[in-house]
Amino acid sequence: MGEQMARSGGPVPNRSDQRRRRNKVDIDKVPVVLADGVVRGPDCPDGVRGLARDWYESLRTSGQSVFYADSDWTSAFIIARAIEKFEERPTAHMLSAILSGFGSLAATEGDRRRLKIELERAPEIDADEEAAVAEIDEWRARLSR
Template identity: 50%
Template sequence: MGSRGPVGKRSGQRHGHRTKAEQEAVTKVQVDGGPLPVEEPDEAWHPIAQNWFRSLGLSGQRVFYEASDWATARYVAEAMSRNLEASRFSAQMFAAVMSGMSSLLTTEGDRRRVRVELERAVQTDADEEAAVEALDEWRRRLSG
């Protein structure tokens, strides 16, 4: 992270002139809450490692993952678990785990560095839509 948060701005927050190559360099993925990964975390892992592994299946970047990425994630979770369960926490192992997590694009900053933006589909609530329609009808009656 930079001193003021993740490095760089999202494409919609950038101002000024950009070349066509810069504009096309961002890969966007519509995230719709697709299926979880087939593999479940190892029950022998530390709960934090299990939670992290499960979170990958819920995260938008999973659409980019191939079998080798999931194998890497399994290895990172194993190393994370061993470090968390060790009698002495290893700063070197922590750095290696964080590096592996970064290569799997697990944080907003990691994804920004490779110009990937995840966009959640807008979900509307039926009650909210009904309230908006009622307000619109009320406005039409007042102005009519």
């Protein structure tokens, strides 16, 4: 993710499991396990406030952040500063630059789909189900003695 990613135009493609046509399309599926409160990357620099801070912090808990290099986090900081300036004095040109920055970090699902990258959340393990399986395994071990 450290290099500039090319964005293709047009509508955002559907997720691979929502496509009607089943033609072979190479999709990089990345299972990502995110626990509540897990953050990655450097802390948001002091002085970054409002929507800019919220965006930066949300990026730190997003699935694609596991792939970010130092240069990506520096880009994220620059984009956060641009968001601050946009909040002070919004212009269409600034919004376009910010959205382009989002694309370079694959920060939105639409950007990731255009790049043929899908993040999948690993299924959560039910503690009750896990305990029941352990109990069954214990009974099997007792019966086989």
